[in-house]
Amino acid sequence: MIMVKQLQKKYGAVCAVQEAxxxxxxxxxxxxxxxxxxxxxxTLRCIVGLLAPSAGAIQIDGxxxxxxxxxARALLGYFPDRNGLYPRLTPREHWRYFAGLHGHxxxxxxxxxxxxxxxxxxxxxANRPTLGxxxxxxxxxxxxxxxxxxxxxxxxxxxxxxxxIENLRRLRQVLLRLKxxxxxxLMASHVLAEVDALSDQLIVMAHGxxxxxxxxxxxxxxxxxxxxxxxxxxxxxxxS
Amino acid sequence: xxxxxxxxxxxFAKAKQASPSQRFHQWFIRVSAxxxxxxxxxxxxxxxxxxxxxxxxxxxxxxxxxxxxxxDTSRDETMPVVALLGGELWPNLSTQLSAKFDVQPEKSSxxxxxxxxxxxxxxxxxxxxxxxxxxxxxxxxxLDVAVKSARSESQKAASQLRALLQNFNDTxxxxxxxxxxxxxxxxxxxxxNVAEHGxxxxxxxxxxxxxxxxxxxxxxxxxxxxIDTTAGERERESLEVLLAQSTNPAPLWLGKYLVVxxxxxxxxxxxxxxxxxGLSQLALYELPLKLNLSWNTWLQIWLAMLxxxxxxxxxxxxxxxxxxxxxxxxxxxxxxAFLPGILTLPFAAKLPEGLPxxxxxxxxxxxxxxxxxxxxxxxxxxxxxxxxxxxxxxxxASARALRNExxxxxx
Numbered sequence: 001m002i003m004v005k006q007l008q009k010k011y012g013a014v015c016a017v018q019e020a021x022x023x024x025x026x027x028x029x030x031x032x033x034x035x036x037x038x039x040x041x042x043t044l045r046c047i048v049g050l051l052a053p054s055a056g057a058i059q060i061d062g063x064x065x066x067x068x069x070x071x072a073r074a075l076l077g078y079f080p081d082r083n084g085l086y087p088r089l090t091p092r093e094h095w096r097y098f099a100g101l102h103g104h105x106x107x108x109x110x111x112x113x114x115x116x117x118x119x120x121x122x123x124x125x126a127n128r129p130t131l132g133x134x135x136x137x138x139x140x141x142x143x144x145x146x147x148x149x150x151x152x153x154x155x156x157x158x159x160x161x162x163x164x165i166e167n168l169r170r171l172r173q174v175l176l177r178l179k180x181x182x183x184x185x186l187m188a189s190h191v192l193a194e195v196d197a198l199s200d201q202l203i204v205m206a207h208g209x210x211x212x213x214x215x216x217x218x219x220x221x222x223x224x225x226x227x228x229x230x231x232x233x234x235x236x237x238x239x240s
Numbered sequence: 241x242x243x244x245x246x247x248x249x250x251x252f253a254k255a256k257q258a259s260p261s262q263r264f265h266q267w268f269i270r271v272s273a274x275x276x277x278x279x280x281x282x283x284x285x286x287x288x289x290x291x292x293x294x295x296x297x298x299x300x301x302x303x304x305x306x307x308x309x310x311x312d313t314s315r316d317e318t319m320p321v322v323a324l325l326g327g328e329l330w331p332n333l334s335t336q337l338s339a340k341f342d343v344q345p346e347k348s349s350x351x352x353x354x355x356x357x358x359x360x361x362x363x364x365x366x367x368x369x370x371x372x373x374x375x376x377x378x379x380x381x382x383l384d385v386a387v388k389s390a391r392s393e394s395q396k397a398a399s400q401l402r403a404l405l406q407n408f409n410d411t412x413x414x415x416x417x418x419x420x421x422x423x424x425x426x427x428x429x430x431x432x433n434v435a436e437h438g439x440x441x442x443x444x445x446x447x448x449x450x451x452x453x454x455x456x457x458x459x460x461x462x463x464x465x466x467i468d469t470t471a472g473e474r475e476r477e478s479l480e481v482l483l484a485q486s487t488n489p490a491p492l493w494l495g496k497y498l499v500v501x502x503x504x505x506x507x508x509x510x511x512x513x514x515x516x517x518g519l520s521q522l523a524l525y526e527l528p529l530k531l532n533l534s535w536n537t538w539l540q541i542w543l544a545m546l547x548x549x550x551x552x553x554x555x556x557x558x559x560x561x562x563x564x565x566x567x568x569x570x571x572x573x574x575x576x577a578f579l580p581g582i583l584t585l586p587f588a589a590k591l592p593e594g595l596p597x598x599x600x601x602x603x604x605x606x607x608x609x610x611x612x613x614x615x616x617x618x619x620x621x622x623x624x625x626x627x628x629x630x631x632x633x634x635x636x637a638s639a640r641a642l643r644n645e646x647x648x649x650x651x
Contacts, residue, residue, distance in 0.1 A: 045480075045648070048484045049484075050480065050483060050484055050645065050648050051645045051648070052645055069486075069643075070486045070487060070488060071486070072486075073484060073485060073486035074486040076484075076486075078481060078484040080480045080481050080484070082477040082480065083477070084476060084477045084478030084479070084480060084481045084482075085476075085478070086277075086281055086476065086478065087476075088281050088284040088285055089277070089280070089281060089284075093277065093280065096273070096277075097273055097274075097276075097277040098485060099273075100269055100270060100272065100273020100274070100276075100277075101270055101273055101274070101482075101485040101486070101487045101492070102485060102486050102487070103266040103269050103270060103486075103487075104269070105269045105272075105273070129284070142481075145481070149486070
């Protein structure tokens with residue numbers, strides 16, 4: 001579903017991403033694991049078509065997101081690292097707006113919004129302005145926004161940041177449902193417990209390069225470590 | 241929990257299979273979605289809405305206060321109060337005085353002076369009892385005038401009285417000479433025939449102020465909305481997710497622009513309506529100006545403002561889009577409020593009439609309309625077409641800028 005081949009992104013003389021290659025098949029969860037400044041967000045922005053790759057190729061179901069952004073983004077749901085919610089709008093109004101940007105309207109859209117309210121368990125919050133929402137509630141609104149146009153792939157940048165245990169569990173449930181529905185999920189995350197529990201594939205990044213790709217179990221075995229933290233440190237060369 | 245991606249996906253996903261003939265409809269849906277969202281968001285922001293329409297409400301109040309002040313000044317100027325002692329002795333002079341002064345006949349000089357010191361009258365003029373015999377004898381009559389030195393109104397009234405009495409004296413002297421056989425034409429060395437053309441300087445200033453208030457009412461009503469829908473997206477950190485949707489930035493820009501334009505036109509309409517209502521309550525007949533107060537004229541005034549509002553709203557969007565945050569956008573747009581006037585108005589009089597130059601042409605039309613003229617239909621349509629072309633160009637330039645990754649890097 002998502003194919004990244006020899007991706008390179010430069011900002012002047014600084015190379016943020018170097019020769020990154022990986023793919024995300026349908027019905028799977030892949031995680032970009034890396035420290036701050038490792039190139040995760042830049043990679044995700046290139047995949048969404050917000051940044052132009054300096055070299056390499058990206059395809060979303062065969063579509064180049066930089067050359068045909070509208071077509072590619074119709075297949076993508078995007079959850080950026082900053083929620084970017086409108087404090088005066090309700091969750092329903094957010095979802096209606098973003099579905100409208102994808103060209104959806106009418107009864108089908110309203111039915112979809114009702115379903116989203118049920119799915120995310122937001123019946124009590126759906127008609128309240130998002131000003132004053134907790135981090136978990138804001139995450140749910142942003143997740144609904146990314147899903148409202150029924151995308152085939154979901155890109156999430158640090159979705160679990162600032163979430164409590166209950167909301168982490170809710171996020172995990174939603175992502176597993178999406179995976180079961182055949183959605184290709186690519187996320188960037190720091191929360192190793194989440195990554196270990198959810199990921200079918202780990203893409204370990206450091207200094208803009210992909211250091212290793214594989215299942216969590218594979219990577220642990222290859223590195224000879226028993227837990228993911230040690231595996232990550234070993235693969236990135238931060239600590240032996 | 242229901243399945244997220246399976247719920248209604250089939251019927252919902254059909255919308256994605258839009259044929260080329262439905263693309264316009266899809267474009268319309270996107271513009272409508274942005275318009276409805278921005279309108280709702282702006283309307284919910286009560287402080288923002290109030291500040292957006294503040295100038296439209298306060299501008300007319302300032303103009304009306306200026307006009308009322310002019311009316312008051314005009315009243316003060318034309319009717320100084322004179323306490324007249326012995327007016328019945330010289331009815332001819334009393335009549336002359338009544339034309340320029342509010343004459344209050346008095347019997348007691350003590351009471352008249354008391355009123356002067358109490359600022360109830362501006363002057364006390366005393367006609368002596370022997371006036372009739374002096375007139376008949378052809379002798380000089382001395383009139384006593386009491387002035388309150390510390391009061392400027394009193395000094396001003398004294399100057400006016402001096403001028404009036406000088407004229408009266410000249411006429412009376414001529415009549416005496418005519419009575420003694422002199423020819424009236426020989427006594428008249430020169431004569432002035434002054435004809436006034438065009439509006440007075442004060443009227444011109446007042447109409448210019450009204451024109452500026454009308455245009456600024458439209459400008460400032462859209463300004464806050466333009467900032468909130470562009471620089472505000474950056475400040476809220478919502479620009480990234482907005483640009484990540486499957487829409488070209490052009491409908492995004494157009495939807496936002498239409499909301500800014502709506503507020504500009506509503507603000508302009510409020511300014512027009514308040515001026516119309518306020519002016520109809522003022523005693524404008526006391527001023528040397530003739531304003532056209534028919535509803536038809538004020539509708540034309542609003543129409544004349546339309547091309548200005550359309551262009552300025554687009555420029556506000558572009559300038560605010562270039563700003564990194566709300567404050568920076570406010571600085572840019574405040575400069576924009578003054579730049580068109582500074583750059584274009586000094587040349588307005590030198591430009592050939594009827595050229596479709598935005599801002600200049602609307603200014604000239606508004607002045608003409610306030611003086612009782614009509615809005616020319618064809619030039620107005622031409623200017624509107626020019627403005628629509630300019631707005632379209634700005635829309636595509638902005639859409640191109642929004643596609644640039646630097647736009648995201650700056651947020």
